Amino acid sequence: MVGKKKSDRSSRIPFTEQAGRWMEERPKPVKWLLVAALAVLIAAMPAFGNWWVRILINTGLMLMCALGLNVILGNVGQFHLGYVAFYGIGAYLYAILASPHLGLHVPFLLVFVLAGILTGILGAVLSIPTARLRGDYLALVTLAFGEVFYLIVNNMQLTNGALGIMSIDKPDLGILTLDSPGKFYYAIAILVALEAFLLHRISQSRIGRGMAAIREDEDAAGAMGLNTKNLKILANGIGAVPAGLAGVLFAASQSFVSPVNFTSTDSTLILSMVVVGGTGNVFGVILGVLLLTILPEPLRRYMTNTRMLFYAVLLLCFAVRRPQGLWKASHRISRIKKDQVRRILEAGENR
Amino acid sequence: MLAQQIVNGLVSGCIIALIALGYTMVYGVMRMINFAHASIFMSGSMFAWFMLKGLHVIEGQLTSETVEMSSTSKILVFLLVSVAAAAFCALLGLALERLAYRPLQNASRLSVVIAAMAAGMTMDNVAMLVSGGSAKGFPMLLPSKTFTVAGANVTSLQIFIGGITIGILLLLTFIVHRTYMGRAIRAVSEDRAAASLMGVNVNRVIQVVFILGPAIAGISAVLYSMYYGQSVYSMGSQVATRAWIAAVVGGIGSIRGSVAGAMLLGLMETIGSGYLPLLTNGVIGSEYSKVFALILLMLVLLFRPQGLFGEPIKGRS
Numbered sequence: 001m002v003g004k005k006k007s008d009r010s011s012r013i014p015f016t017e018q019a020g021r022w023m024e025e026r027p028k029p030v031k032w033l034l035v036a037a038l039a040v041l042i043a044a045m046p047a048f049g050n051w052w053v054r055i056l057i058n059t060g061l062m063l064m065c066a067l068g069l070n071v072i073l074g075n076v077g078q079f080h081l082g083y084v085a086f087y088g089i090g091a092y093l094y095a096i097l098a099s100p101h102l103g104l105h106v107p108f109l110l111v112f113v114l115a116g117i118l119t120g121i122l123g124a125v126l127s128i129p130t131a132r133l134r135g136d137y138l139a140l141v142t143l144a145f146g147e148v149f150y151l152i153v154n155n156m157q158l159t160n161g162a163l164g165i166m167s168i169d170k171p172d173l174g175i176l177t178l179d180s181p182g183k184f185y186y187a188i189a190i191l192v193a194l195e196a197f198l199l200h201r202i203s204q205s206r207i208g209r210g211m212a213a214i215r216e217d218e219d220a221a222g223a224m225g226l227n228t229k230n231l232k233i234l235a236n237g238i239g240a241v242p243a244g245l246a247g248v249l250f251a252a253s254q255s256f257v258s259p260v261n262f263t264s265t266d267s268t269l270i271l272s273m274v275v276v277g278g279t280g281n282v283f284g285v286i287l288g289v290l291l292l293t294i295l296p297e298p299l300r301r302y303m304t305n306t307r308m309l310f311y312a313v314l315l316l317c318f319a320v321r322r323p324q325g326l327w328k329a330s331h332r333i334s335r336i337k338k339d340q341v342r343r344i345l346e347a348g349e350n351r
Numbered sequence: 352m353l354a355q356q357i358v359n360g361l362v363s364g365c366i367i368a369l370i371a372l373g374y375t376m377v378y379g380v381m382r383m384i385n386f387a388h389a390s391i392f393m394s395g396s397m398f399a400w401f402m403l404k405g406l407h408v409i410e411g412q413l414t415s416e417t418v419e420m421s422s423t424s425k426i427l428v429f430l431l432v433s434v435a436a437a438a439f440c441a442l443l444g445l446a447l448e449r450l451a452y453r454p455l456q457n458a459s460r461l462s463v464v465i466a467a468m469a470a471g472m473t474m475d476n477v478a479m480l481v482s483g484g485s486a487k488g489f490p491m492l493l494p495s496k497t498f499t500v501a502g503a504n505v506t507s508l509q510i511f512i513g514g515i516t517i518g519i520l521l522l523l524t525f526i527v528h529r530t531y532m533g534r535a536i537r538a539v540s541e542d543r544a545a546a547s548l549m550g551v552n553v554n555r556v557i558q559v560v561f562i563l564g565p566a567i568a569g570i571s572a573v574l575y576s577m578y579y580g581q582s583v584y585s586m587g588s589q590v591a592t593r594a595w596i597a598a599v600v601g602g603i604g605s606i607r608g609s610v611a612g613a614m615l616l617g618l619m620e621t622i623g624s625g626y627l628p629l630l631t632n633g634v635i636g637s638e639y640s641k642v643f644a645l646i647l648l649m650l651v652l653l654f655r656p657q658g659l660f661g662e663p664i665k666g667r668s
Contacts, residue, residue, distance in 0.1 A: 320455060
């Protein structure tokens with residue numbers, strides 16, 4: 001008797017993968033049209049009012065962070081539990097260097113580049129002691145690092161402790177100054193698109209495939225000749241950079257930073273966006289961020305106290321029921337593999 | 352002054368040790384840090400506080416003092432509440448294992464970590480909502496006497512904490528080395544597959560570990576609350592980092608290691624934060640004690656990743 005077996009359900013292709021494949025199979029002009037429509041939609045956002053633009057700015061910044069975390073978490077499979085520290089380093093760097101706090105007014109672009117380099121190096125260096133060891137240890141080190149960052153920033157004179165730093169300069173880019181939410185929005189939108197594109201290309205490159213191999217089976221990757229230690233350090237370095245850059249933008253757009261934005265709960269928040277969306281998959285991460293930053297906004301009025309509880313329970317459900325997230329990673333790779341395997345098997349049978 | 356720092360360091364080390372034991376035991380059988388352990392610890396303290404309220408031992412807003420009671424009845428209440436908190440934490444541990452660990456035993460390690468963290472966050476937030484977000488004063492239930500030893504003031508509570516820690520250490524060592532279940536636990540930590548082939552019920556062993564660790568944390572929670580006088584929903588995160596760093600430094604998977612690591616950490620923290628302001632003329636204050644923990648962790652991971660008492664890690668596994 002043909003009945004409903006458990007295997008029937010697992011061999012059904014999930015909706016997001018079907019959608020992804022459908023998209024891929026559309027002819028080129030349709031794809032370009034869709035991209036253009038998306039661009040127009042994004043460009044038209046400020047017409048909906050400042051409140052909405054501010055939400056989108058936050059979403060954009062979270063996107064930058066989540067895409068960066070995705071490199072470490074999704075591409076290489078290492079747990080990074082203190083990611084918000086990089087965000088905070090970028091933010092505080094700009095706050096200290098471009099505000100009345102110390103009287104310095106270093107140009108925005110300089111701090112922007114500097115923050116990226118600094119967080120990149122820091123991210124890589126932080127992973128060096130644990131590159132030889134298993135992923136658990138990196139989780140511990142990064143968790144501790146995140147907490148220590150909060151501790152230092154909350155207590156240091158240089159960062160003005162719990163009071164934070166105010167009246168941070170607006171970015172002066174020479175040709176224009178970003179002094180309104182609308183302008184920030186466009187700048188961030190462009191940066192996010194650039195970052196998503198770059199990181200996606202990296203994940204499809206040789207380096208990216210090497211990282212994916214480490215994620216799937218580190219011992220096998222090592223046996224295949226990959227330098228797992230260096231790749232892990234590289235991934236940690238690359239992954240930390242977007243957070244630093246986003247931090248600088250955050251400080252510039254808010255004109256105010258304080259330690260309260262950079263607690264370990266915020267690290268877990270960014271983590272949850274990556275996990276819920278789909279670790280390892282750039283599109284999945286974007287989906288996850290959009291879901292978790294835009295959806296709660298209308299609910300904010302009703303759920304101020306229970307917001308974090310909602311997040312926690314959601315994360316728990318996702319982690320237990322669908323650990324790979326909404327949009328699974330590397331379905332393209334597995335499809336190619338499946339085709340190749342099928343051809344090899346058929347060639348063998350026809351002998 | 353140094354003697355006082357040593358005493359304080361050892362006592363805070365004892366409390367951390369009891370929590371670190373939970374981390375180390377779960378790691379031993381599951382090769383996984385139980386990120387929700389600290390939240391179970393905090394829940395135990397909250398539970399104890401609400402129980403005290405329910406028993407009308409404490410009333411009203413100012414709950415750091417009990418109502419009029421004889422000291423013997425206070426001691427009885429302490430015993431009752433400790434056992435109840437231990438049982439509550441054990442139940443939470445079992446529930447955690449059932450809901451967040453067992454469904455994911457074949458999934459990637461990342462999902463288990465995230466599930467545990469999410470479970471911990473859930474517990475923290477529930478506690479925050481239930482307690483209204485404020486710290487609750489916790490009464491001292493044991494008679495309080497202060498002794499002076501070698502220039503340091505030692506309270507009876509500190510002696511009691513030290514005694515309980517040694518007692519639990521001995522009890523746990525006895526269980527692990529002299530009972531059948533202990534042997535089963537050791538077998539599963541060494542080689543899970545081989546243990547199950549030898550007829551050990553691995554699921555049962557894991558359940559036992561998830562009872563023992565949290566139960567000890569529950570007792571520690573009551574002691575911690577009495578020692579620091581309060582019970583607050585953020586307690587877990589205050590101790591979590593120090594506790595698992597202690598476990599890793601001492602050698603994760605080793606019971607002796609957790610206690611040793613915790614003592615070391617406790618001493619380092621108190622002595623360091625005691626002398627650091629003096630050494631740096633007040634530039635670096637005593638709030639930075641957690642930085643010591645991180646530095647210790649990094650050093651240990653660089654030069655001796657298996658910790659003080661752990662087995663050498665052969666590259667990867």
